[in-house]
Amino acid sequence: MIKYPNKKKIDTNKNISFSNRGMNLEDDINQTNAYYLNHNIAVVNKKPTPIQIVEVDYPCRNKAEITKAYFKTPSTTDYNGVYQGYYLDFEAKETHSKTSFALSLLHKHQLDHFKAVIQQNAIAFVIIRFTKIDQTYLVMVKHILSFIANDTKKSLSLSWINEHGYLLQSNYQPRLDYITAIKAIIEEEKNG
């Protein structure tokens, strides 16, 4: 059997220790979603990574082991769910930049999916974390799409995001309370 020098074991028992709080945006969102579910606030889930399964072994009766598979390109965004009848759809993105968010971080299939769900009156947004300055924003996708349509710049400046987005608070529970921002946005749209 050929041993690939770069074979990687995935640590499946990885625990999110308390000292990691705020370190990883995906963990923060997953824990926030668990909190929302347990408190009947919203039901939002991360979609599993789509995988093309090629070969499966059945070493014993009830245990199927996948022995050959490939990652597929997703056709949607990572998160969706429901809050008081509203359909929510979003992506989470981290950037190491301190000053701007590169639009190339939003892939074509994500933008296409966003356009399709916005046509169906979805609440579509991106959660952007500036890891270096520890600030996390919720930005509605419609603002980003209108920026892309009207501007040639390849990135959103932090000041643009600050103006068009909502700065999210990191708490103990929920870790990253984005539903409070969504609630405010729904209220604004009702009144405006």
Add this chain to the structure above:
Amino acid sequence: MIKYPNKKKIDTNKNISFSNRGMNLEDDINQTNAYYLNHNIAVVNKKPTPIQIVEVDYPCRNKAEITKAYFKTPSTTDYNGVYQGYYLDFEAKETHSKTSFALSLLHKHQLDHFKAVIQQNAIAFVIIRFTKIDQTYLVMVKHILSFIANDTKKSLSLSWINEHGYLLQSNYQPRLDYITAIKAIIEEEKNG
């Protein structure tokens, strides 16, 4: 290398031939969802099967090959999406029975998820196909939950499903037009 006698190759090039029309409920729904997406009617997707990845090889730069992984139990239903601002959530089930639908086909994690999304005003339903008599129904989950709460029977009879559900038509395009039933249900609820 040990050769497992029951190693299975998954046929990744499986094409749905036209003669298979109506044969497989999942294919019908996936093709219907593709039609809805292309015609801006709704955006509904099947969630990928969740998989626990244990080992990944990188035989060349851009090609990651999963060499060890296991199936995980999903925590949600298979399909969700948005139709004109409404959040849709459903499961698709086939039965070979000609007279009833065994409630055991709805798993606990699916019922728990349905209860959670109904609390958030989701439109939650099950699409049930009686393969032997070629009839497919859309049944709202709230009716099923109230049946379970009030009845000790372990299955829904075809006549109960006929009374509480909507018989869906199989067409050329879309294959299985469940949105028309959803539209009627939304109208009824508005007027009732």
